[in-house]
Amino acid sequence: MATEKGRVKISEELMERVVSGDDAAFEELYYLTYRPLYAFLLSMTMNQQDAEDIMQETYLRIRAAAHLYKEHGNPMAWIMKIGKNLYLMKRRGEKTGQIDSFEDHDNETGVSLDNISEAEDRILLQYLFQKISGEERDIIIMHVSMGLKYREIADYMHIPIGTVLSKYHRAMRTLQKIMESE
Amino acid sequence: MYKILKQTINRELDMTAPDIFHDLKNKKIRPIESEKELFSELDERDRSDTASYRGNNFYNTYRNVLGACAAVLMLIIIFCGSAALRNRTTDYVILDINPSICIELTNDHKVKSIYALNEDGKKIVAGITEDETLSTALEKIILEMNKEQYFDGSRAPLLISHCYKKESAVLDKEIQSELNRICADNNIKVSVIYQRFHKDKAADKKARQKGVSVGKYTFVQSLEERYHVDGHALYTANMKDIITKLEQENIDIYVDPSFDVVVNNEQDSEPDSSTTAEQESVTKGNTTTQTEKKDSSSEEKTDAKKDDTKDNSGKEQKENDKEKTDKKDKNDKTDDKNVSGAVDDESGTANNTEIGTAGDDVEGATTETDAIDTGATENASTESETPESTSTETEDPGSGTTESTSTESTEVEDNAEGEFIESTEYQTTEEMSEEMIEIGALDMFIEIPYL
Numbered sequence: 001m002a003t004e005k006g007r008v009k010i011s012e013e014l015m016e017r018v019v020s021g022d023d024a025a026f027e028e029l030y031y032l033t034y035r036p037l038y039a040f041l042l043s044m045t046m047n048q049q050d051a052e053d054i055m056q057e058t059y060l061r062i063r064a065a066a067h068l069y070k071e072h073g074n075p076m077a078w079i080m081k082i083g084k085n086l087y088l089m090k091r092r093g094e095k096t097g098q099i100d101s102f103e104d105h106d107n108e109t110g111v112s113l114d115n116i117s118e119a120e121d122r123i124l125l126q127y128l129f130q131k132i133s134g135e136e137r138d139i140i141i142m143h144v145s146m147g148l149k150y151r152e153i154a155d156y157m158h159i160p161i162g163t164v165l166s167k168y169h170r171a172m173r174t175l176q177k178i179m180e181s182e
Numbered sequence: 183m184y185k186i187l188k189q190t191i192n193r194e195l196d197m198t199a200p201d202i203f204h205d206l207k208n209k210k211i212r213p214i215e216s217e218k219e220l221f222s223e224l225d226e227r228d229r230s231d232t233a234s235y236r237g238n239n240f241y242n243t244y245r246n247v248l249g250a251c252a253a254v255l256m257l258i259i260i261f262c263g264s265a266a267l268r269n270r271t272t273d274y275v276i277l278d279i280n281p282s283i284c285i286e287l288t289n290d291h292k293v294k295s296i297y298a299l300n301e302d303g304k305k306i307v308a309g310i311t312e313d314e315t316l317s318t319a320l321e322k323i324i325l326e327m328n329k330e331q332y333f334d335g336s337r338a339p340l341l342i343s344h345c346y347k348k349e350s351a352v353l354d355k356e357i358q359s360e361l362n363r364i365c366a367d368n369n370i371k372v373s374v375i376y377q378r379f380h381k382d383k384a385a386d387k388k389a390r391q392k393g394v395s396v397g398k399y400t401f402v403q404s405l406e407e408r409y410h411v412d413g414h415a416l417y418t419a420n421m422k423d424i425i426t427k428l429e430q431e432n433i434d435i436y437v438d439p440s441f442d443v444v445v446n447n448e449q450d451s452e453p454d455s456s457t458t459a460e461q462e463s464v465t466k467g468n469t470t471t472q473t474e475k476k477d478s479s480s481e482e483k484t485d486a487k488k489d490d491t492k493d494n495s496g497k498e499q500k501e502n503d504k505e506k507t508d509k510k511d512k513n514d515k516t517d518d519k520n521v522s523g524a525v526d527d528e529s530g531t532a533n534n535t536e537i538g539t540a541g542d543d544v545e546g547a548t549t550e551t552d553a554i555d556t557g558a559t560e561n562a563s564t565e566s567e568t569p570e571s572t573s574t575e576t577e578d579p580g581s582g583t584t585e586s587t588s589t590e591s592t593e594v595e596d597n598a599e600g601e602f603i604e605s606t607e608y609q610t611t612e613e614m615s616e617e618m619i620e621i622g623a624l625d626m627f628i629e630i631p632y633l
Contacts (some may be wrong), residue, residue, distance in 0.1 A: 034201070036195070038199035039195040059202075059206050065219075068216070068217055080220065125194045125198065126196055175191075
């Protein structure tokens, strides 16, 4: 995994290659970003199949609209923006019944993590999706998995940076206590 | 910080993510030409994308709705609260003759409600709505009472009580002027007794127990205090019977100065100019009285007005007295004056006697007024009595002007300390009225506009 200290590093040179239609560059971009993007989409959809569908559509759009990418900061934010737009489109389709709706979600029970064979490898994620609120979970994923800075998260979520910090630390303390008690 | 925790989260998240790259290879790609198409949903939602986050969407909507509801609720509370304050009853005008009727007034002297306090009153208020001004409400009630022949031209009085939570001299004047106007416009002959008092829950409760209005209760209480009459028999009687019973015991509240009552007997429907002047004096005197009944906080504010009023009425009255006295002295008692003037050189006591003889009315009035307002009396009595002394001195040049003046001042001070001089019997009704005017310190007065 081409991350450094949890931060996804996408170079502008790589993006230029993707824009020019280089398949190898697109593959490299995919493997750099698909894990944090999936976590981000899973956090929003709370459903693995929906998250997977949106992730696939996201990469198709990245390829189709690569020429629209403008160099402004972190390319990960641009990818997240495409993913979120697709999520919202799907939600609206669910409400209006125009397109295939999401499968039934149940935020109370959390996302199913059966694809992780070892139970001990999914304990923390279970708590992350069950005990932590949606906004706090998004912050954790954006910071820990995607490597976005607090300022970038605050800009993206349109909330004060102080709120981002307090929510992040509160959620992490909760998870820390759970881990220590296990 | 949270290093292990971060590593664990990343590891577990990596395990959940499926690799779908091989699927992407097989998908056909439709070129996207514009950002609008790429971010259609986000463009529509503008920057509210964060607010539309899953549960956050609901949370923010809920919060916004809750805030709006709270704001609306506050506006309603403020509006209703201010409306309730405006509509709060602050004054009660109670009319008693036999029917007892209460008019509730709001803070801005608008009629809030009109209701009867006894069976007779129900007939009177039957046709009166609450959408009345005080003026029209009073007029309708008075006319209805007149229609029911409660005003029979006798001395049966109409008792009007102003029960207030917050004192308002403006409202008092309005009530009195409206009553005068109504009686004048409709040629109604009625005696009107005004009384005013602060709202007292204890008095209200006792009045209810006795089945009478608080106005009548307060009035009878006053009679009990003044005359030690049996109030139990008076509570159930109508106003005419109360006056009759008092008269049977030789009590006439219309003329009895000890009851602090000013009687204004207007015998003719078209009073002459002198009577009008007296009427004005009476009004001033009553105003003074009501001011003195006020709480201590408002007394200071009205002292100046009160003194002015007293001085004015006192000056007018004493000038009249002086003229009368001069005439009497010149015609009948010229010799006596000479003698007393001679004695005046030797003792102040003789001078006092002379002044008493020459102007009983003045002296009596002065005495009564002293008990109320010493300052005003000193001014008034000095102005009226000094010319008398001067005339004496003119007849007897030997007497010292300075000495006689100082002697009179001493007399006034003595009076102020509590030496009350009994007023003498009145020779005429006019004299009596003049003294009533002079007193000017009454908590209750009677007007008989067209008796």
